[in-house]
Structures are given as C-alpha cells and as structure tokens.
Amino acid sequence: xxxxxxxxxxxxxxxxxxxxxxxxxxxxxxxxxxxxxxxxxxxxxxxxxxxxxxxxxxxxxxxxxxxxxxxxxxxxxxxxxxxxxxxxxxxxxxxxxxxxxxxxxxxxxxxxxxxxxxxxxxxxxxxxxxxxxxxxxxxxxxxxxxxxxxxxxxxxxxxxxxxxxxxxxxxxxxxxxxxxxxxxxxxxxxxxxxxxxxxxxxxxxxxxxxxxxxxxxxxxxxxxxxxxxxxxxxxxx
Amino acid sequence: xxxxxxxxxxxxxxxxxxxxxxxxxxxxxxxxxxxxxxxxxxxxxxxxxxxxxxxxxxxxxxxxxxxxxxxxxxxxxxxxxxxxxxxxxxxxxxxxxxxxxxxxxxxxxxxxxxxxxxxxxxxxxxxxxxxxxxxxxxxxxxxxxxxxxxxxxxxxxxxxxxxxxxxxxxxxxxxxxxxxxxxxxxxxxxxxxxxxxxxxxxxxxxxxxx
Numbered sequence: 160x161x162x163x164x165x166x167x168x169x170x171x172x173x174x175x176x177x178x179x180x181x182x183x184x185x186x187x188x189x190x191x192x193x194x195x196x197x198x199x200x201x202x203x204x205x206x207x208x209x210x211x212x213x214x215x216x217x218x219x220x221x222x223x224x225x226x227x228x229x230x231x232x233x234x235x236x237x238x239x240x241x242x243x244x245x246x247x248x249x250x251x252x253x254x255x256x257x258x259x260x261x262x263x264x265x266x267x268x269x270x271x272x273x274x275x276x277x278x279x280x281x282x283x284x285x286x287x288x289x290x291x292x293x294x295x296x297x298x299x300x301x302x303x304x305x306x307x308x309x310x311x312x313x314x315x316x317x318x319x320x321x322x323x324x325x326x327x328x329x330x331x332x333x334x335x336x337x338x339x340x341x342x343x344x345x346x347x348x349x350x351x352x353x354x355x356x357x358x359x360x361x362x363x364x365x366x367x368x369x370x371x372x373x374x375x376x377x378x379x380x381x382x383x384x385x386x387x388x389x390x391x392x393x394x395x396x
Numbered sequence: 397x398x399x400x401x402x403x404x405x406x407x408x409x410x411x412x413x414x415x416x417x418x419x420x421x422x423x424x425x426x427x428x429x430x431x432x433x434x435x436x437x438x439x440x441x442x443x444x445x446x447x448x449x450x451x452x453x454x455x456x457x458x459x460x461x462x463x464x465x466x467x468x469x470x471x472x473x474x475x476x477x478x479x480x481x482x483x484x485x486x487x488x489x490x491x492x493x494x495x496x497x498x499x500x501x502x503x504x505x506x507x508x509x510x511x512x513x514x515x516x517x518x519x520x521x522x523x524x525x526x527x528x529x530x531x532x533x534x535x536x537x538x539x540x541x542x543x544x545x546x547x548x549x550x551x552x553x554x555x556x557x558x559x560x561x562x563x564x565x566x567x568x569x570x571x572x573x574x575x576x577x578x579x580x581x582x583x584x585x586x587x588x589x590x591x592x593x594x595x596x597x598x599x600x601x602x603x604x605x606x
Contacts, residue, residue, distance in 0.1 A: 226533025267531035270582030
C-alpha cells in the first residue's frame with residue numbers, strides 16, 4: 160500500500176514538475192506553422208478554467224471592453240465588433256487567452272486584453288459575465304434574406320456538427336455560438352479563418368468552407384444572423 | 397456576535413494600543429498644516445473649490461477621491477510628472493493626500509462651455525461611438541456616457557479642454573504613462589490631433605446625468 164502511495168506521490172510530483180517546465184517553455188504556434196495544433200490548451204487557459212469566473216466581478220472588469228463591445232455587450236450592428244452576449248464562457252476564455260498568447264491575431268483588441276490590461280482572473284470573470292447576458296438590441300443581418308440557401312449550405316457542409324443545428328455551438332468543446340451573431344462579423348471571420356489570417360483557424364473548418372464561393376459564405380452568414388438566440392430555442396422545446 | 401471575556405480582554409488591550417497609535421498620529425499631525433492653509437497652496441492653480449479657471453490646469457472638483465489620491469501618490473513617486481506639480485508635491489506630505497483628495501472630491505464640478513459646435517459634434521461622435529476605422533474605442537465605455545467616470549477612470553464632464561488635449565497628447569507620446577493598465581496610452585495612440593481636439597471640446601460640455 161505504501162509503495163503504491165509513494166508511486167502515486169512521486170508521479171504526481173513529477174507531473175507537476177513537468178507541467179511547470181512546459182509552462183516555462185511554452186511557445187505558441189500559429190495556424191499554418193509547423194506543429195500547430197488547433198485548440199491546444201495553453202498554460203494560461205488551463206489556469207483560467209481552473210479558477211472559474213465570477214459574473215459580478217466580471218461586470219466591472221468588462222468596463223474596459225465597453226468602448227468597442229458596448230455597455231450591453233451586443234457589439235456593433237455592422238459587425239465590426241461582435242456580439243458577446245450568451246457566448247459560451249469556454250469559447251470566450253479560449254479566444255481571449257489565444258489573443259493574449261499571440262495565436263489569434265487581433266492587434267485591435269490586444270492592448271485591451273493583454274497583461275496588464277486584464278489579469279488572468281479577470282478573463283474568467285468577464286467570460287462568466289458575458290455568458291449570463293441576453294441581447295435586446297437587434298443584430299446586423301445581410302441585406303437580402305439568403306437564409307434558405309444558407310441553411311442548406313450549413314447542413315450540407317456539416318457545419319451543424321460543431322456549431323449545432325440551432326447555431327448553439329458546444330460549450331464543452333469550445334465551439335462558439337454562431338446564432339444571432341452580426342452578419343458582418345460572421346462573414347469577416349469566416350474569411351479570416353479560411354485564409355489563416357485569424358491565426359487560430361480550425362483546419363477542419365478551413366476544409367469545410369474553402370470550397371464555398373463568396374456568395375455562399377454570405378448566405379451562411381445571413382442564415383446564422385437570422386437565427387434566434389439559441390437559448391430561446393432550447394426554452395421553447 | 398458574542399465575545400467571550402477572554403477575547404474581550406484581548407480586544408480591550410487592542411483598543412488601548414489603537415488609542416496610543418491614534419494619539420501618536422495626532423501628535424504627528426501637528427506638523428501638518430491645516431487643510432485651509434493647504435487649499436491656498438493647491439487653490440492657487442486649481443482654485444480653492446477645485447474648479448480651476450486656468451485652462452491648462454485640471455478641475456479637481458468631483459473627481460473620485462481614490463483617483464486623486466493615486467495621482468498625488470504618482471506625482472510624489474515620480475510616476476507622473478509635470479514641471480509645476482512635481483515641485484509642489486515635494487512640499488506636501490503623503491499623510492495629507494487622503495484629506496485633500498476627500499475635500500476636492502466633495503466639491504461640485506462646475507460646467508464648462510464651448511463656442512465651437514462643429515468640434516463638439518465631432519467630439520460627441522468619437523466619445524460615444526469611437527472611431528471604427530482606426531479601432532478607437534468609445535470614451536463612454538470606461539468614462540460613462542455623461543463623463544462621470546469611476547475610481548479607476550477620471551471624471552471628464554466640464555473638464556478644461558486645454559488640459560484634456562495636453563493629457564491625451566502626453567498619453568499618445570507616452571510622456572504620461574501612469575495609467576495603471578496602459579490602456580489610455582493604447583487609446584490615445586490611435587487618436588490623431590484633430591480627434592483629440594474634438595473630444596476635449598466635447599467633454600467640457602458634458603453634464604453629469606441626474
């Protein structure tokens with residue numbers, strides 16, 4: 160028994176030492192570069208996930224984000240800044256930590272999320288706060304309703320497998336909510352993901368959308384922008 | 397809450413110690429000039445009620461006390477510098493900061509005026525919406541739509557435009573870098589001089605929401 164305990168103890172110890180070493184040696188890898196792994200857990204992300212989040216504290220920490228994402232966190236209708244209300248905390252944590260690590264390229268946002276603008280703890284707080292919000296302001300949609308074509312493309316290209324049939328994403332796997340997002344934002348990010356400029360593209364998604372023409376991307380973005388808040392869909396069932 | 401006698405005894409001892417400490421502070425405080433006298437020193441540039449009439453000097457009235465105390469501390473520590481303030485602050489003891497901050501914080505901020513409606517309109521757009529193309533966040537995000545601010549973000553309503561222009565230029569050029577999270581430097585970097593002039597002209601016309 161003692162032997163087993165000591166083995167467990169020693170292995171835990173060395174695991175911890177190994178993790179500490181990994182944290183020191185951590186070098187972020189960007190999409191397109193050798194060794195890039197999508198959704199790789201960065202040391203900071205692990206830290207934030209362990210800490211959890213406090214939505215009350217997050218409300219105050221979010222103050223520094225309101226200049227762009229607005230006081231209601233619904234962003235800008237034209238889609239320059241996304242709607243963050245109801246987004247999965249896991250997704251927000253992934254994106255913020257990846258921007259901080261230089262994996263997702265977002266020079267506009269970086270000065271406002273990098274250390275010391277917000278602390279590691281505040282990342283989880285902000286994520287918890289945003290997840291708790293609902294939007295009342297209408298989101299931006301495409302000029303023309305292309306949702307029939309968009310829905311077909313969303314289905315045929317298996318987008319729903321990750322992003323859900325109602326665009327609700329997947330909190331456990333950090334797939335974002337895409338329903339009721341601003342059209343302009345959806346379209347822009349699809350292109351940034353496709354071209355790799357975003358830096359943290361999922362290769363599966365690149366494969367799925369690379370064959371789509373501009374008009375088809377617009378149709379998908381329009382369809383998603385016209386979906387209702389995923390939580391209202393879940394509640395009505 | 398019930399306190400047993402043993403702990404009560406300890407509390408009494410603690411109380412006595414605290415009393416002694418307070419006594420020593422009072423003795424110490426004798427070296428510190430009375431607030432009225434200090435207000436003559438500060439009031440020379442900032443006006444005794446904290447509503448500076450000299451355009452280049454900031455109004456202190458109505459700023460959050462914590463914010464004022466932090467700025468005084470930064471001047472003292474050399475983290476923020478100004479040719480006049482950096483000299484004056486050497487005459488003021490750190491122990492005085494709290495009382496000064498509380499006093500100026502408690503004064504009513506006077507309204508400002510502008511005779512440049514076009515500049516004010518341009519400034520309002522930037523203050524409320526930011527500048528999309530150059531990713532300037534809206535000032536209202538942190539300072540509130542009415543410019544009332546918080547303990548971390550200073551009150552801007554009624555502030556003297558020339559002072560605001562100077563500060564934004566100082567942040568832009570990193571001459572002023574005591575914003576705790578370097579966020580103001582990042583914002584000011586994205587503003588051009590015309591936008592800075594407009595925003596400064598707008599904030600002076602802001603009035604705190606009731």
